[in-house]
Amino acid sequence: MQYSLITIIKHLLWPAIFLFGVTTYWIGTQNGHPVVAYNIAYFGIAVILFFLERWLPYEQKWQKSDGQLFNDIGHTVLTKGFSQLLATSAALLGLSEFGPESASGFWPTEWPLFFQVVLALIIGELGLYWAHRTAHEWWPAWCWHAVHHSVTKLWFVNTGRFHVLDSLWKSIFALTLATLAGAPKEIIMWVLVITPFIGFLTHCNVDMRCGWLSWVFNTPQLHRWHHSQVVEEGNSNYGENLIIWDTIFGTRYLPADRRPPVDIGCPDPVPTSFLGQIAFPVTAWLKAKA
Numbered sequence: 001m002q003y004s005l006i007t008i009i010k011h012l013l014w015p016a017i018f019l020f021g022v023t024t025y026w027i028g029t030q031n032g033h034p035v036v037a038y039n040i041a042y043f044g045i046a047v048i049l050f051f052l053e054r055w056l057p058y059e060q061k062w063q064k065s066d067g068q069l070f071n072d073i074g075h076t077v078l079t080k081g082f083s084q085l086l087a088t089s090a091a092l093l094g095l096s097e098f099g100p101e102s103a104s105g106f107w108p109t110e111w112p113l114f115f116q117v118v119l120a121l122i123i124g125e126l127g128l129y130w131a132h133r134t135a136h137e138w139w140p141a142w143c144w145h146a147v148h149h150s151v152t153k154l155w156f157v158n159t160g161r162f163h164v165l166d167s168l169w170k171s172i173f174a175l176t177l178a179t180l181a182g183a184p185k186e187i188i189m190w191v192l193v194i195t196p197f198i199g200f201l202t203h204c205n206v207d208m209r210c211g212w213l214s215w216v217f218n219t220p221q222l223h224r225w226h227h228s229q230v231v232e233e234g235n236s237n238y239g240e241n242l243i244i245w246d247t248i249f250g251t252r253y254l255p256a257d258r259r260p261p262v263d264i265g266c267p268d269p270v271p272t273s274f275l276g277q278i279a280f281p282v283t284a285w286l287k288a289k290a
């Protein structure tokens, strides 16, 4: 196979952007400014992907507006704000913000930071996997997850387009497991920081080549199949950050002989208005009861 410069760049994009985010946050933790560093990394990745989606798009068709820009941002801000509210309420109630300040139980605090973060990612991912899988296979939960799947194109902006109940559902699964495992707050923060970085990469409309990374992480190449309207294709690749639980439970899906569908979406009548989307789970439940 002939490797042109552009092909090499396509192979390097995913690890380069991921490492940019992680390294920036790590420098912040070393200098006592983790929040500033996180924001630089978060918005830095957004800017990088904004330009890459124009230079190296995966689907030309997805470059056109779907009229959902403000709704996508609205859901992102609302779910992030909601998570913050949950954290603040927990702090006011005397609970720790995100799990215990120090490790408890069998958590291996003596391990190097890197391996502790890997362990927390794997454990948290088991919760995220089942939260996502139940949202596809259990109809009442699908009603809020359908808001995410109602998009007709993938790009970095709809990474955070999740109904508030969807985010709550995922948080319950993941944080319960993390707390049970006794992971300290510092490690849980790492998982919470890495998740949106990988999310941006997963949804971006950039022609990245992920190769063996698609056996470890949830990559755009895997996630495009997850947005297929064909149920057998869409009910796959449930991992949020990692793909290992999909491999273990047999839901990893990545055909090598064809491209994922361009016309993505879901058959559910998710409204185009923001308030309609917020109300959608309730309206869908009521309609089903009537």
Ligand SMILES: [Zn+2]
Pocket: 132, 136, 145, 149, 226
């Ligand atoms: Zn899904």
